[in-house]
Amino acid sequence: MKDKVPPHNDEAERAALGAVLINFKPEVLDTVQRHVRSEDFYKTAHQIIFAAISELFNKGEAVDILTLTNELSHRGDLEKAGGPGYVTGLTSAVPTSANVEYYAKIVKEMSIRRTLIDISGKITVNAHSETRECGEIVEEAEKYIFEINDRQQSSGSFKDAREVIQQTITAIEKRYQTKDNYTGIPGGFSALDDMTSGFQNQEMIIIGARPSVGKTAFALSLASNISIAQGIPCGFFTLEMSAMSLMQRIIAAEARINSQRLRSGLLRPSDFNALTDAAGRIYEAPLYIDDTPNIRLLELRSSARRMKSKHDVKVLIVDYIGLISTEDKSIPRHEQMAEVSRSLKSLARELDIPIIALSQVGRQSEGKEPGLADLRESGAIEQDADMVMFLHRDRGISDEGEGPPEMIETQLIVAKQRNGPVGTVKLAFIPHFTKFETLTYQNP
Structure with missing residues (x-):
């Protein structure tokens, strides 16, 4: 097996050239x-x-x-390229350029097969190493496969306008027939949904x-x-609190029970009916x-793919972007955040769903x-995001249920919307x- 020649097609390579x-x-x-x-050639x-x-x-x-x-002679590579005779002979390998894409696809396929074999070898070596953690090995294997998948998808292809217009008209007709007010996933706040038409697929x-x-x-x-x-499937990544702590907050909000009473256990008899009704709705x-603490970027992407595959989630929420870890801790923090931002945007496009990520703002605000x-931490977040919103209100009262007011008016500032108003x-x-x-009122 060791002496087996890696997959390649010499004829296809010569024909492509x-x-x-x-x-x-x-x-x-x-x-x-x-x-x-060039490296795809064997x-x-x-x-x-x-x-x-x-x-x-x-x-x-x-x-x-x-x-x-x-050019080859000037580079000193003419002999490495087979000499003048070999280069000249390439034109006799194929009579026409008509089938060039067919030859190129064969070269690409053989290259991917060789890469997969190389990756398999690396995974085998890592699996035999007792110094490597199992989770780390699996994560690295996923990274290798994702890189191949990304490379396959980034072939630089383009679409004919005739094809795009047909798809666009079909989508418009579908919205007209269903009479949907929003083209995306409604967030449940009418004023916001009217402004955004819902959270759109592939957007961050x-x-x-x-x-x-x-x-x-x-x-x-x-x-x-x-x-x-x-009833729309939703995935939630909580990096700051456990799933149980998160669920307590959801129950308090759904049952409209004071969150402090719920945490302390000092519930009233009348609270239990509301609690049971809310639990039933949440159960369905x-x-x-996903409450994985200090989740790594690759782990988040992998978990998101599983949510999409198994439950067909239509939207993902990440709380929050600053706690996502990258593989390379040695690079500056702003570069790490740029990598996270690009990756989330890429994931939104790959899964064809909106991804909502929370972010802190600087002390200067x-x-x-x-x-x-x-x-x-990074200007890349502003650049990559399709929509940026800010919450702003009087800081005299926190969001932990402390303080007397029953309602606090809060501004949600839509500061950027690539395809809509602010x-x-x-x-x-x-x-x-x-x-x-x-x-209930939205006065200017």
Whole structure:
């Protein structure tokens, strides 16, 4: 088995190169580059030749046998590429460039097979190492596979406008026939849903606020509105508290029982009927909670994929983005957060669902309305997000149910919406139940 030659197709590699060199046309090279890179070729000579062709084209120079031979000679790679005779002979490997995409796909497939074999070897070595933790090995294996999957999906393909317009018109007709008010997942707050048309698939939504202003309470209100009230499958990643602590807050909000009484156990006899009714509604709700502490980015992505595959979740909520760990702790914090932000945005597109992530804002926003520049740790969050909202209210009262007011008017500032208007929505925060509700009046 050790001496078995790795998967490759020498004829397809020569045919792909030959098709590019016969009466060179940029579109033919573009077709090959959409599927393969120089390292996808198995034979070293073919890797060198393809890299030289790409370099000539990038420099705006003519690409033919003569210029290619000169380029290889200038690089000192002509002999490594098989010599002048081998390079010239490539054009006789194929009579036409018509089937170049077919050849390129074969080269790509063989490259992926070799990569899978290489990964299998690494996994085997890691599995035999007693110094490596099992969870770490599994996570690394997932990372390898995801990288291959991402590479396959990023082939640079494009769509004809005729195809896109047909899909768009079909979607518009479907919305017209169903008379849906919103094109996305409604959050359960009418003023917000009117402004956003719901949370849209493939979008990353950021909700920012200073500590104790109500980020988690708002996120749980969204989760309850989506999963309990509407029956829409929702995934919730809680990185700060356990699933049981989270559930106590949901029960208090749903049963409208003072959250402090619920935590202390000092319940009234009348509370138990409300508690039982709320528990029944929550039991039937398609709400899925992951409370893995200090969750790593790859673990979150893996768990999200399982939620989507097993329960077809339609929206994910992450509380909160600053607690997600990356693999490389040595890079600066802002680079780590940029990686998390990009990954969540990519995950939203991959799963075709909205992802709502909570984020803290900087101390400089204390006492004033927060803005996009106040998002902590990385400007990439502002850049990657399709929508950014901020919670803002009087900091005199926390979101833990303390204080006398029965309702606190809170501003939800939509500071960025890539495909819609920005503005401010007023919500009602109920401190005793630690939940948000629609404010009955929305005066300017």
